[in-house]
Amino acid sequence: MRAHSLISLVGAILVCAALSPLALAKETGLVFISNEKSNTITVLDGQDQVIKTLETCARPRGMHFSADRTEFFVGCADDSVVAIYDVATQKLLRRIRQVEEPETFDLHTNGRHLYISNEEDATATVFDVQTGEFIAEFETGEEPEGVQVTADGGLVFVASEAANLVHVIDVEAQEVIKDILVDTRPRRFALTPDGKELWVSAELAGIVDIIDVEALEIIDDIAFLPTGFRKEQVTPVDVLITKDGTRAYVALGRANHVAVVDVKRREILDYILVGRRAWGLALTHDESKLYVANGLSDDISIIDTASRKVITSIPVGMVPYGILIDDH
Amino acid sequence: MITKAVTAFLVAWLTLSGVTVAAAAMKETVAFAYLQRENDPAYAQHRAYTGLVLRDRMPPLDGAKTALRESRVIGRSIGIKFELREAMLGEGEDVVDALAALIGEGIRFFLLDLPLQDVARAAGALADRDVILFNIRHGAGELRGRDCSPVLFHTAASDAMLMDGLAQFLFKRNWTDVLVLEGEEGSDLVLSAAFQASARKFRLNVVEVRPFVLSNDPRVRDQNNVTLLTGDADYDVVFLADTLGEFGRYVAYQTYRPRPIVGSEGLIASAWHWTWERHGAPQLNQRFDRIADRRMTDADYAAWAAVKSVVEAMVRSESREAGTVRDYLTSEAFTLDTYKGAPGNFRSWNNQLRHAVLLHTHNAVIARAPLDEFLHQTNTMDTLGQDEPETGCGFE
Numbered sequence: 148m149r150a151h152s153l154i155s156l157v158g159a160i161l162v163c164a165a166l167s168p169l170a171l172a173k174e175t176g177l178v179f180i181s182n183e184k185s186n187t188i189t190v191l192d193g194q195d196q197v198i199k200t201l202e203t204c205a206r207p208r209g210m211h212f213s214a215d216r217t218e219f220f221v222g223c224a225d226d227s228v229v230a231i232y233d234v235a236t237q238k239l240l241r242r243i244r245q246v247e248e249p250e251t252f253d254l255h256t257n258g259r260h261l262y263i264s265n266e267e268d269a270t271a272t273v274f275d276v277q278t279g280e281f282i283a284e285f286e287t288g289e290e291p292e293g294v295q296v297t298a299d300g301g302l303v304f305v306a307s308e309a310a311n312l313v314h315v316i317d318v319e320a321q322e323v324i325k326d327i328l329v330d331t332r333p334r335r336f337a338l339t340p341d342g343k344e345l346w347v348s349a350e351l352a353g354i355v356d357i358i359d360v361e362a363l364e365i366i367d368d369i370a371f372l373p374t375g376f377r378k379e380q381v382t383p384v385d386v387l388i389t390k391d392g393t394r395a396y397v398a399l400g401r402a403n404h405v406a407v408v409d410v411k412r413r414e415i416l417d418y419i420l421v422g423r424r425a426w427g428l429a430l431t432h433d434e435s436k437l438y439v440a441n442g443l444s445d446d447i448s449i450i451d452t453a454s455r456k457v458i459t460s461i462p463v464g465m466v467p468y469g470i471l472i473d474d475h
Numbered sequence: 476m477i478t479k480a481v482t483a484f485l486v487a488w489l490t491l492s493g494v495t496v497a498a499a500a501m502k503e504t505v506a507f508a509y510l511q512r513e514n515d516p517a518y519a520q521h522r523a524y525t526g527l528v529l530r531d532r533m534p535p536l537d538g539a540k541t542a543l544r545e546s547r548v549i550g551r552s553i554g555i556k557f558e559l560r561e562a563m564l565g566e567g568e569d570v571v572d573a574l575a576a577l578i579g580e581g582i583r584f585f586l587l588d589l590p591l592q593d594v595a596r597a598a599g600a601l602a603d604r605d606v607i608l609f610n611i612r613h614g615a616g617e618l619r620g621r622d623c624s625p626v627l628f629h630t631a632a633s634d635a636m637l638m639d640g641l642a643q644f645l646f647k648r649n650w651t652d653v654l655v656l657e658g659e660e661g662s663d664l665v666l667s668a669a670f671q672a673s674a675r676k677f678r679l680n681v682v683e684v685r686p687f688v689l690s691n692d693p694r695v696r697d698q699n700n701v702t703l704l705t706g707d708a709d710y711d712v713v714f715l716a717d718t719l720g721e722f723g724r725y726v727a728y729q730t731y732r733p734r735p736i737v738g739s740e741g742l743i744a745s746a747w748h749w750t751w752e753r754h755g756a757p758q759l760n761q762r763f764d765r766i767a768d769r770r771m772t773d774a775d776y777a778a779w780a781a782v783k784s785v786v787e788a789m790v791r792s793e794s795r796e797a798g799t800v801r802d803y804l805t806s807e808a809f810t811l812d813t814y815k816g817a818p819g820n821f822r823s824w825n826n827q828l829r830h831a832v833l834l835h836t837h838n839a840v841i842a843r844a845p846l847d848e849f850l851h852q853t854n855t856m857d858t859l860g861q862d863e864p865e866t867g868c869g870f871e
């Protein structure tokens with residue numbers, strides 16, 4: 148039994164007294180969107196209605212659930228803080244302070260250690276999410292961004308946008324064991340479910356590089372070019388791979404599309420038109436809906452993944468960045 | 476005995492040169508030289524009447540330092556330590572002699588923060604050497620044309636690029652009738668000529684070119700009174716060529732007709748601006764500010780881009796040789812992250828870095844050129860500046 152389930156239940160009933168079956172489930176069904184420029188978090192209910200806008204710390208970007216999914220973390224670059232909220236009540240529980248300009252992060256499989264990219268500081272730092280204690284620091288290239296922990300917790304990858312490097316941190320040795328040269332402006336990661344391939348978006352090259360996790364070398368890449376766009380307008384950022392490892396979704400930034408990719412064949416199946424400068428992506432647990440944060444049109448697009456069509460778009464705050472969905 | 480002495484000498488030398496034995500064994504050093512000239516008139520302060528400093532130009536050394544700082548971890552990954560050495564030329568010292576001495580010390584990559592004639596002379600004299608010279612200051616067409624050199628690369632935007640960007644914007648807004656006001660300085664005339672060339676290229680109509688005079692003399696009030704100077708003509712916009720800035724700051728709100736000002740005041744074309752907030756620019760601006768404690772200028776941007784270009788070419792070509800690096804810089808494969816969206820690379824016909832032009836006011840970037848509406852048969856970036864058919868450069 149989850150500690151906050153009672154609060155969750157009461158909260159959900161109060162918020163949407165209207166008969167949502169989701170609200171009675173263990174999860175809240177809520178969707179959280181960080182708005183980088185308005186310093187807020189937009190909260191959607193299970194029907195994708197905006198039910199709340201939370202004031203948060205300055206320049207909120209990366210978000211992540213805690214291991215038990217009762218809490219979520221928000222990185223605020225301009226306050227150098229990671230704020231920790233209760234999922235059910237959206238109350239601020241505590242803060243990890245003195246985290247130099249956090250951008251994104253990933254939670255280690257031990258559930259305690261948050262690996263954070265410190266954008267202005269050319270470092271990746273590790274903090275304990277329960278005690279707020281500083282654990283470790285690693286030197287990276289300038290503008291570290293994407294962070295990815297492997298499923299066995301053995302490695303952590305950090306992308307450095309300005310150095311065109313993917314740094315590989317060996318968790319046990321607590322050191323950077325390799326800097327992998329990738330294409331221009333690496334941003335975000337996705338691992339295939341078998342853990343063998345690491346996909347990394349190279350924003351300025353308009354491609355996704357595929358790294359063999361065992362050899363730590365690039366083995367292939369996929370270039371994106373929706374019809375009617377010039378190469379320089381295609382700036383991929385977020386990448387997601389489905390749980391069965393068959394499909395990948397890649398947000399193409401300035402090209403205002405999301406690419407659908409056959410992971411095994413490394414073939415592009417489709418491009419879906421969304422809002423302006425699509426960056427952040429999130430899938431529902433059943434993978435039927437894909438949420439897309441459109442940074443320059445201040446809205447999110449919601450895609451029905453079966454038909455590959457946008458079913459709705461919802462205005463949120465200024466420059467939406469990250470999306471979390473509490474549906475399992 | 477001898478071995479001991481040699482070892483002792485080596486240790487002493489390594490200690491003196493500030494390099495630990497381990498680091499020396501691990502890493503190779505690649506040095507950039509940053510050349511300046513003593514009492515360079517470009518950095519003389521231009522004081523306005525009340526002691527206000529309107530155009531306080533700083534040598535863009537901090538732009539190079541920012542790029543060096545960014546290259547530390549990149550160097551770690553390829554076993555190179557990048558260094559920046561500063562060299563100050565004495566008054567009357569020949570730039571070619573100074574470069575020869577630095578080449579003798581093993582330096583192959585040079586950032587020239589020097590007067591125009593020095594850059595032209597160095598580029599000509601070293602044309603067949605395995606070196607790379609960067610023009611980080613001048614927009615002059617002749618350096619990219621008549622005086623071009625295979626060893627001279629331009630990370631500074633050309634005057635033609637900047638003015639083409641501005642002309643595109645005016646055309647797009649349908650502000651096609653332009654009144655040009657130009658000052659008496661040589662640099663004012665160069666700027667005015669560059670704008671007029673861009674106006675012809677983009678079919679703007681220069682209704683009249685009127686010289687202004689910085690004075691209070693009532694006898695020339697038709698040239699020093701802005702309202703009189705801008706009367707008796709029909710125009711959509713005023714282009715102002717005033718590189719000193721003292722006259723220009725009084726032009727807005729004084730024109731006979733209520734028209735916007737562009738050029739030296741109002742809407743200004745630059746390679747960089749501290750308020751640019753797309754394509755990662757805030758991060759670059761903040762990194763620069765940490766090192767320099769001031770706002771990043773387009774000159775800083777040019778110095779930054781020079782160092783970044785060499786580092787990127789070394790990483791990708793896996794070579795430290797100037798000749799190989801130069802070949803890579805001019806190859807199709809080269810890509811520089813310009814922080815302005817479009818990938819940067821060098822034009823094969825004159826070694827000009829392709830990069831976007833920012834059209835900005837004092838506190839906001841209004842547009843980025845090339846504007847979407849302006850197309851080109853091969854690369855939209857080549858709608859800015861001298862394109863291949865027009866080049867006066869013959870080194871290709």
